[in-house]
Amino acid sequence: MKTYKTEQIRNVALIGNAGAGKTTLAEAMLYEGGILNRRGEVNSKNTASDYTDIEHDYENSVFSTLLYTEFNDKKINIIDTPGMKAFTGAVTSSLNMAETALCVINSGDGIGAGTESAMRIADKLSKPVIAVANGLDHENANFEKIMEEGKARFGGRLTVVQYPVNPGPEFNQVVDVLKMKMYQWGPDGGKPEIIDIPDSEKEKADALHNELVEKAAENDEALMEMYFDKGTLTEDEMRQGMKLGMKDGTLMPVFCVCAKKDMGVRRLIEFIINIVPTPNEVPVREEMKGKEVKMDESAPASMFVFKTSMESHIGEVTYFKVMSGKIAEGIDLINTTKSNKERLSQIFSVAGKNRTKVTEMAAGDLGATVKLKETKVNHTLSVKEADYKFAPIEFPKPLTMVAVKAVNESDDEKVGEVLHRLRDEDPSYIVNFSKELKQLIVEAQSEYHINVLKWFFDNEYKIEIEFKTPKVPYRETITKAAQSDYRHKKQSGGAGQFGEVHMIIEPYEEGMPDPKAFKIDGKEWVVSLRGTEEHKLPWGGKLVFCNCIVGGSIDARFHPAILKGIMEKMEEGPLTGSYARDIRVCIYDGKMHPVDSNEISFKLAGRQAFSAAFKKAGPKILEPVYNLDVYTPSDRMGDVMSDLQGRRTIIMGMGSEKGYEKISAKVPLKEMSNYTTSLNSLTGGRGWFTFEFDAYDKVPSDVQDDLLKAYEAEQSEE
Template sequence: MPEFDTSHVKNIVLLGHAGSGKTTLAECMLFEAGLITRKGSIAERNTTGDYHELEQERGNSIFSKLLHTKWRGYKINIIDTPGYDDFSGEVISALRVADTGVMLINAVMGVEVGTDIIWEYTEQFKTPMIFGVNKLDDDNADFEKAVREAKSHFGSNVVVVQYPRQTGAGFHEIIDVLRMTMYHFKDNGGKPEKMAIPEEEKAKAEELHKELIEAIASNDETLMEKYFDKGELDEDEMKNGLKKAMINHDLFPLFCLSAERNMGSGRLMGFIDNVCPSANEMPPQTTQKGDALPCDANGPACIFIYKTISEPHVGELSFFKVYSGTIKSGMELENETTGVTEKITQLFLVEGNKRTPINELVAGDIGATLKLKNTHVNNTLHIKGKNYELPPIVFPAPNMTVAIETLKKGEEEKLSQALHQLREEDPTLLVEVSSELKQTLIHCQGDMHLAVAKWKIEHQHKLEVKFTKPRIAYRETIRKMADANYRHKKQSGGAGQFGEVYMRIEPWYEGMPEPADLNVRGRDTHELEWGGRLVFYNCIVGGAIDARFLPSVLKGVMEKMHNGPLTGSYARDIRVCVYDGKMHPVDSNDISFKIAGLQAFRQAFQQADPQILEPIYQLDVLCPDDLTGAVMGDLQSRRAIVEGIDSEGHFQKVIAKVPLAEMDGYSSSLRSITQGRAKFKMAFAGYEPVPFDLQRKLIDEYSKTAKEEFA
């Protein structure tokens, strides 16, 4: 028998801006439940959550951590998450499997940008949410302001369940307006003493109690009737009403905490046990095919992998949630995504970096197994004979790209293995080996994310690397029509070479008319793998060149399209008409016509008002109102075109088009201009001509480095 059945398992995710106290609160929850005998702290670098060497070095969370606690007959799985937007992939995957979010608000700071950003994700998942106003022991804490801001940012559905009698050093009492009780804590927190609400607080407590009841009743007709009849709801009615409203994302109860002084976490856990939904009280998960998969321990076994780690002192683990059935060690499961059968040899309960073997896990629970060979994040595994596939976690697109290389030569293969491993653990980090740019690129979320990748490569893979600027994938094209002819002739001993080609080139565009003065005898359209087209016309009259030489001419043109005449970049959107030429009865051959084709094309290109194109990105920057000026000023220095400003929630959204070449280091520079209060998204928009000066500069740089292909 499992120790906890499905309805006694609660999955919560701790959320909030960095520094709001999530990791400290998790530590309280473990300590209060007696799972750890000493409460660790961030200052002493010994919390259960922030066990990773790098987290202890930096003093804040970077990875999401699975922990669990037991409170009054319930198991609470806790996923502690990092607060910085660079690590939002960890938050999103945690939200995918959690059934309730606990959002901490720092009572000193109020609602911060991280709170807002994370809130957006919780809205996508419609996760039932609780607020915890933390750090009420701080002398600068302002509870009323935190509540005001929470209501203004997240709506009047934020309802106060508790308020502090006093904040700052004197924070010892929490007044609970659901239970109409006061909790009094000793200096070092722990189990509070329950007391009657003192006379001078009664009016305020009554008023908040009424507000809470009305909020609950207004979301439920039956309760509304009862409330009208009796003028009151009892505790069970309130709990049930709250549970329903939380599941529907209609009410967000707010609690009081001092995680540092260990006050308030017991009551919060009691509320999680009794009011927050278990997985089987949430709407059933639907498969990709649209079938509902009820969260039932007796159903067919089905799990979803939400995270993988590979750490020296912890091992290689895959974390999963059981969506249906009961998973037992030794079970064989089919991976719907990769098609392989995997044996679950060991199941674990996880406590930060400690793992305890267990025999089984029921539907709704979260646990880990030794990393399965062909199983990755986002895979669904199920018993034989089913075809369940659960919707994948959609990770955020990258915001920043750098090129990476090893300091020592000959370690390329080791680097590629290290990057493969990094990618396996972190789906928000993308690796691209670009044959065009001849660079290995890392696409990531921001500079902090990159620093973590570098740390892992250096410490876990023992490789020294450096990051460099990624080259820009320029394109070349032409802006007017030009003609050229080229005769290739070589007659030095042995067999000679001869080929002559006349060619016209023009900018190609959709729907362009056929050439009026040429006799078109054949046409090929080549969709170029790097974008755009090459359209190749045979307009030869009177058999001036044999048709069998035309593929060689095309080959020569294509070679130059690959390696554009201006900067060696790919060329695009050109129509080539070959309309005349000469052959030699003996010396003409494929190579001669390829060379003639290439050189004629190169000459024509230079005459055709050639233009370098650069990649342009659509950029959206979200920032608070007071920062739009600074954000736009900075964008102007990057050749950006600001297209408008919109408001989005509590943010202003600056919308711009900006050349990729100007976006190097944008992540850190935006962070420093806005003190981390802004975020941005970028997406490729298209190619645009570079300004004249830049074109000159690029051509000069290229001509210094380019070697002539033909002596």
């Protein structure tokens, strides 16, 4: 295979709803370029993309797949993405690497929620988008409907370049209003017959042609003038205008295909070659140290990793984009995240399951290598002198979580390993062992996304796992001041132990005045402050330790032991064993024994006194509360609202954004379980949400009672 220059490369990502026909379109594009000599089918499990077992089982794409095709001395790298919303991570990484998105729409089904979700990512990354109306041979194919729906969702930028003359099972004709010709296929698709537009279509074609010309001209003053002068534009001028419009996001040209019968695919490829930006026509990915990088073959070599996967017989395959210079087989590069050396012993051009060894690759190209040691997604490999580090891909934030456990304890370690491996392949999972909850927690995009993990454990690793609702990281605090003292004394036989501690504890708030006097249960206490230590707690909040000890009743050398005793109890709160926070402790008195006092005695006394005071101080359980923003189509607003009300939410605001109703609310984490599934079913998949930790807040008293009972039951079981 030849080495393509940067200018000869185009990188496109196929995005859109599940079942839109992306994988089928990729197959036809490879076939048209001669990369495949027969077209496989998704249902027959023989396509170049979708070649993994899970994809064969699901009959859906699950991963992003790198493919390429060659046409007219150009190489088009194609990244086929999964349409199911659970796999948004793969769509995100693919769109980060491609300069252009091809949004595939199923003409029988309409736009679909997965298409909207993928388009939100494309728009966020400011990618030019070509809309591809596919499946025009469907019984209920309706081009007008998808144009109408598409305009409602993506705005007026949607502009017809092609429309189908005879959608439905007999489909084989398309009018192209850029070329002003009709394309017509035989039953096997492929190379079309290009003929004059028949009279019956002339009027419609002229009107759409004018719309397209105007749209192309509106992005450039010079073009606009030419258009006014001549009343039209040449094909080249239109291309120039369309390119600008796509770049600015004001034009989303619509093409028509039937991927399954390979109709319209060749013309689409030609358009891609003629119009979409080459990799060096867009701004270079941000370099983290602000270095100026040129996507140029003569620049120092570097590459950025966007995907890894474990493949049978090969091991880990690493997929990358050449960011600058040229990489050649055998080159030594530095992983600038891990600071280790990696050798690219082999480089491949990848067409899904088929890999072709190449000797070198130029800036802008996408490829794969094997046998790297420590390189993962988001790492940069660069020649030592350049030392580039490119900005990481921002994967979508997780929206749900689950606790994962091995059914057989002996598999525990293995389960952790496998989860980390699956996370490497899909960085939109987050895997963490929570010391606090003593659970292995996986955060994911949805409940569906979580169930995909189960598929791998069942089918590839043959390890039985179970999912549990994660425990909630509660906190404990107090609501009023309380006093207590405790004497620890052990004087029977051997060395004795003695320590006595008197303390007052109270709720801590940022900026509160120093302690002076307290009134507790009608009794007054006056203290005089000698010193304050503020401890920021690793689990949030503070413990403030005030020394108000009079007349040296406890030696300073025992103070750290008292603090240690209190800290131990803070780590395992007296109510439910959760972390305690935001408490100020004043030690104001105590007693020592000339012989028997030691650190352990004061630690125990401090711990016990604190525990007793805590229980008298109006103790409260706190729960994590999240800021939630829900976006819903307006006709589902009522249902979404009433569902939220059942989740103890406080509605903070409402508004409209990008054609959606937006509800902002505060919601306790405990009430968020299954929310992705609920919102999906309430909104037909169209709704989405973001959520972020806000603060800890007191639980209502009925919830507190339930939690206390549950903790008691748990303790007595143990």
